[in-house]
Amino acid sequence: MKKETRIGVIGCGKISSAYFSTFARLPGVVAHACADLNNAAAEAAAEEWGMKAMTVDELLASDEIEVVLNLTIPAAHAEVNTRILEAGKHAYCEKPFSLEREEGQKVLALAKSKGLLVGCAPDTFLSAGQQTARKLIDDGAIGKPLSGTAFMMGHGPESWHPNPGFYYTKGGGPMFDMGPYYLTTLVNLLGPVKSVSGSTNRGFNERVAGHESRAGEILPVEIETHVAGILEFHSGAIVTIVTSFDVWQADHYPIEIHGTAGSLKVPDPNCFDGRNAIYRDGFSDWKDVPLLHPHSENSRGIGVADLADAAANGRPARCGGEIAYHVLDIMHAIHDSSNERKHIDIASTCERPAAMPMTPELDKLFV
16 A cells, blocks of 8 residues: 555444554554544543544544544444445445345445445455465365355353343344354355355244343344355355354354365354365365465454555455445345245345455555
8 A cells, every 4th residue: 555544433342442453553544533422432542542533523524534434333334334425435334234235235326426435344354364265265276166064153142242132133143243254255265146045043032141241131032043044156156054143062163165176174254363274085184274364363454454455546345345235135135035935046246356465565465
């Protein structure tokens, strides 16, 4: 990146510190200002990270800010993205892109009409662990990908999260909470999805909060908490995905891809490092593959930096709105399939994001 891009941040909750930490060590981007409905939270973040605390209106009106990071709650993502774009700034939000398809479509159309970029987390697929898996597939290490599995199974966040109720209301659930990590990784590895089928279930109608601040509080469950899907990719690969808050313990590898010449274990898509391992005919066991790319440390925010570089150099952003909307469309379609008891063709599509370069030189990270 040749010039410094100043980032404004709306929302100074727990996740914001991970972004600020990444911005502090990446070239070409700087956290310039932050805002939050809780002024004290904005002021605390500003003091800790050496930036300005502003109101939301002041931040959106600032001529010094080119990109705004939207870390509001999921229900506000589309509304805040719209305000950012209408202020003439590029927008990047936490996942999911929006709660409803129609909201996401309007954001994409607005960005296009204004010649602005819009992006969305997760950016973990730009990590050392995931990009190593991408290179192995691109280099033909397992031949043509034919099938795969993706599992995110646990018993939900109510035992440890200080405010877990929203996980069990509209916009929550295991697919909308964790599905973006797995689905974005799969699209990065295999390309866009053509059709899906799905089945969903709700194992418990109530949950019990375990965090000391709310211990014993009964949480009503309003959404499906076990979501299973079959994904058919345009490439021909077929992948089974299961996300669940109804499983006490499981030992499945997060993602496995099986091809004509071998099989690949892909690390946890919610992390930046992790184990890649490959098996081919003639091997006596899985063989570990060293990480081939930079960013093995927690680098949430690299997608924002990539979007800033994309805007400066006239190229597509790797964590762009099209892939984020495609993932949103897939998640809804899996639930639609279960409700309607039929296969669902995916109306949206996207380009497979460009692979990250292998060079560790900071000034070439986003080529």
